[in-house]
Amino acid sequence: MSIAELPPDGTKSKQAERVTTTKLRAMKERGEKITMLTAYDYSTARLVDAAGIDAILVGDSLGQVMLGYDSTVPVTMEDMLHHTKAVSRGVQRALVIGDMPFMSYSVSEEEAMRNAARFLQEAGARAVKMEGAAVAPTVARLVAAGVPVMGHLGLTPQSINVLGRHRVQGKTREAAARILRDAIRLEEAGIFALVLETVPAPLAALITRRLSVPTIGIGGGAGCDGQVQIVHDLLGWYPDFTPKHARKYADLGAALGEAFQQYREDVRAGRFPAPEHSFPMDEALLEGLEGQAEAG
Numbered sequence: 001m002s003i004a005e006l007p008p009d010g011t012k013s014k015q016a017e018r019v020t021t022t023k024l025r026a027m028k029e030r031g032e033k034i035t036m037l038t039a040y041d042y043s044t045a046r047l048v049d050a051a052g053i054d055a056i057l058v059g060d061s062l063g064q065v066m067l068g069y070d071s072t073v074p075v076t077m078e079d080m081l082h083h084t085k086a087v088s089r090g091v092q093r094a095l096v097i098g099d100m101p102f103m104s105y106s107v108s109e110e111e112a113m114r115n116a117a118r119f120l121q122e123a124g125a126r127a128v129k130m131e132g133a134a135v136a137p138t139v140a141r142l143v144a145a146g147v148p149v150m151g152h153l154g155l156t157p158q159s160i161n162v163l164g165r166h167r168v169q170g171k172t173r174e175a176a177a178r179i180l181r182d183a184i185r186l187e188e189a190g191i192f193a194l195v196l197e198t199v200p201a202p203l204a205a206l207i208t209r210r211l212s213v214p215t216i217g218i219g220g221g222a223g224c225d226g227q228v229q230i231v232h233d234l235l236g237w238y239p240d241f242t243p244k245h246a247r248k249y250a251d252l253g254a255a256l257g258e259a260f261q262q263y264r265e266d267v268r269a270g271r272f273p274a275p276e277h278s279f280p281m282d283e284a285l286l287e288g289l290e291g292q293a294e295a296g
Helices: 021-030 042-050 077-089 109-121 136-144 157-163 173-189 201-210 252-269 289-294
Strands: 034-038 055-058 095-099 127-129 149-154 193-197 215-218 226-229
Touching: 021 034, 021 193, 042 055, 042 077, 055 077, 077 095, 077 109, 109 127, 109 136, 136 149, 136 173, 149 173, 173 193, 173 201, 193 201, 201 215
Parallel strands: 034 055, 034 226, 055 095, 095 127, 127 149, 149 193, 193 215, 215 226
Antiparallel strands: none
């Protein structure tokens, strides 16, 4: 489906076949790679969905790329719900996954249940994502209540204040064994998929072979069942920085900068707007109008 075929008002097409969690598992069983991207707004979500991407993660990375924070920690539930609603309105096919933000599921299982329900009931997401293995009991309760949960191991950005900095996880035998154990624990709790972030490729491939649920890599190598990238990295939104795990498929940041500069120069030089950008009228209608207006 091309972007031109999408309804302009964002209404859902009855013919669009939704991607579900069970379809993702079937893709793994067939050996078919899964594609996932982040999106944080309606317009981007429409384009990502029209391109046939299987899943869209409304990541708490919006804290950095959309809100200007230096980490994901300040992101709130209200931030996430606001952006997830916008994304959901732009999607017809892809599985929309809401990223549960810092401390929205760690205080108590009851609070986690309430917040996860808000993603599905208020924001239109059809699954949520949670970081770490300590949440396994909460995952089990959510799944039992009908909330699909995606796990996330390796580099867990919400734990940056504990980790100290972004670095590869699982490089030692002990650390690799822990991540493998955590992955099995989360699978047993009922996750439908697992994000493996910034872990050595051989370890990610081993976990992928061991699990029956799909693994989605971001810096986990080609051995994962699928890949996820932050859309701003893929588009080259920040010309001076591309993470090691990302490939820049466009140089949008530079193109946008050039467009903004050209617009500024055209306005200042009087080249824009040109007659074709303006609306004409019979100027005879303006005769005497100024005096009439001053007379009240």
